[in-house]
Amino acid sequence: MTTNPTVFTFADSTDLILEIPSTTLSNLESQFSHPYSRYQAYLNELCLNAVLPWLQEDFSLQAKLWPSSASLASFWELVNGTAVIVDATRFILVPSENIDHSELRVPQEWVDLPTWAGDYYLAVEVAADAGYVKVWGYCTHAQLKNQGKYDAGDRTYCLDEHDIVNDMSVLAVARDLCPDEVTQAAIIPVPTLPQEQAQNLITRLSNPEIINPRLAIPFQLWGGLIEHGGWRQSLYERRLRLPEQRSALQWLRTGVSQIAEAVGWERLNLQLSAASARSVEGRQPKIILSRRLTIAGQLYELLITPQGEPDTPFWRFELRNATVGAAIPGGFKLRLLTEDLQPFPNNEDIATTAVEQLYVEVALEAGEGIVWEIEPLPENYDREIIKF
Template identity: 90%
Template sequence: MTTNQTVFTFADSTDLILEISHTTPANFENQFSHPYLRYQAYLNELCLNAVLPWLQDFSPQAKVWPSSAVLASFWELVNGTTVTVDATRFVLVPSENIDHSELRVPQEWVDLPSWAGDYYLAVEVAADTGYVKVWGYCTHAQLKNQGKYDAGDRTYSLDSSNIVNDISVLAVARDLCPDEVTQTAITPVPSLPQEQAQNLITRLSNPEIIHPRLAIPFQLWGALIEHGGWRQSLYEHRLGLPEQRSVLQWLQNGISQIAEAVGWERLNLQLSPAGARSVEDRQPQIILSRRLTIAGQLYELLITPQGEPDAPFWRFELRNTTVGAAIPGGFKLRLLTEDLQPFPNNEDIATTAVERLYVEVALEAGEGIVWEIEPLPEDYDREIIKF
């Protein structure tokens, strides 16, 4: 990160002042289960729309984590947004509070290993007057070592005296101290059995529970939402949506809107079986496809039905989208149960460059599967595909 004086706009202080837009996205009203949560999401959106371009001015690779397509499932449950710059994570913590005496950060952004940030930006959102004020920042280590934990609202608070109020220092610190230790050790939350996770989703899907994050012990809550598939499922249940990732529904009725938003599409292929003499003899086959970017290259993950209609099984297949291009050695395609457990023959590994990787699996009706790829695709968020 390099210091660019044209980036920092100050109003007789060390605060960073950025203009915001009041425009909300289409159908924003229907994306959240309660007016309070809708307004919380609105503040997060204003904050992100102002701060992300500022970060991208001097770090063009800055992007939303895990992707913009799934932000609603975070904002329904927790205040805050993460932006990544290479391996560095910035957690944006918006508030309308004009009292800058402390920064309060939800526990999820501090105590969940896959959510924890390196830097936490304190952002005042003045929606009525059209600006955000980034008034300071701290590190994860500061929050854990110097902050106070409030069990009532499950937040870490850090007094302003321990916060760096001159935001321009952040750019200098990143340049001069690239190896600064920003995070402290975090104890992972215990894993959840699948049945318990489903029971919690059913319980917390009641939209009258405005703050589901406070309704159960943090160890259970953290384990539930750190699993991307369960977080998405809880969000969708709270909105009263039908199952959004059912392969059978996708094949029969088309891809759901939420699945389309993360990149799934349905392809219709015409196959010519042996002995076919005319166009009428050709059999259509539906393939489910998702485009992925891995290590700068485009790939596609395919799901195709195999076997006989009364005894089907399913093939998950990874291919390079460039004709003739291979999958490099070291790549892995892995399937796991819904609660992330392995099973026999659940993985295919490219020991050398190969044309494709695939895993075939037979599943019971209603069973879920989680796919993983190494190296990790860009914008990867764990999801549960139902059968």
């Protein structure tokens, strides 16, 4: 995506009007379960394509999507809005076709889920036919919580135009002059859902006839479900009637699914060396699963390898530096959790000093899922569930 956005000046001098680039939109037809979510995604993509280059130009070239472009469809299927990270600051883009700027309406998920909440919320009018978007104001998370009104009907926080900063030039000045401004109010975390309850909710909400699943169950349940990246992805894929996309066994047999490839997974065939094989005739290629990760500016590899005998298999999760001969710094952690994020014995390996590798081995029942975590957090990390 290019920077140097086109900025129009034919409106009020405080308006920020950005041209929608003539880039080809994604194939939205096959990525969403219903015309409602498809159109929601269309508006969000137009908004993002116009506003992200402006953020990169005016704030930081490193401005990037959260968590990643590969995750956007699973967000837009369920909730309006997009998160962009600028250095350590999170902007939430809230698009609408409404030309009435009397209020900003922000979905509750972007306000009340700790891992989703932003620092600044940008009100964006999308004029698709005219080829531009108007960023007509912004507010902080603290303003939404302290001055906004909660509308239980559509689960949004509504802030009156009089409480919104309409001059977008003020935003850059405020960030420069007040870098320590408290932008976020306190958030009470939603409860963690038991796995069985989460699976029941996914089964229920996967029916694409439920046009707006975010309003179909109480927010405490809904928030606990979709704040978990693995469950959010699972709900999205089930609504599209896709087969299981993250089965390690299936990846080893027939190749990595397209969705898994999009986030970086690949299937590798490694020929065993003569020293590790009993004979030339017995030498067999070893199949492993690999994902490249960027952590603190360096490339690493997360490997999943089947171990043991066919009748008593177990699995090895291993983290290595992608540079041959380079180590993993002290302080790094590799951790495995159950689907509902519970620890278990020997589920973590910690580098107390620089080491060649970190690994955790685990035996799993058929159909069990594992969530992997690494500290420090990899770039574009979105929690996922690998099935076995």
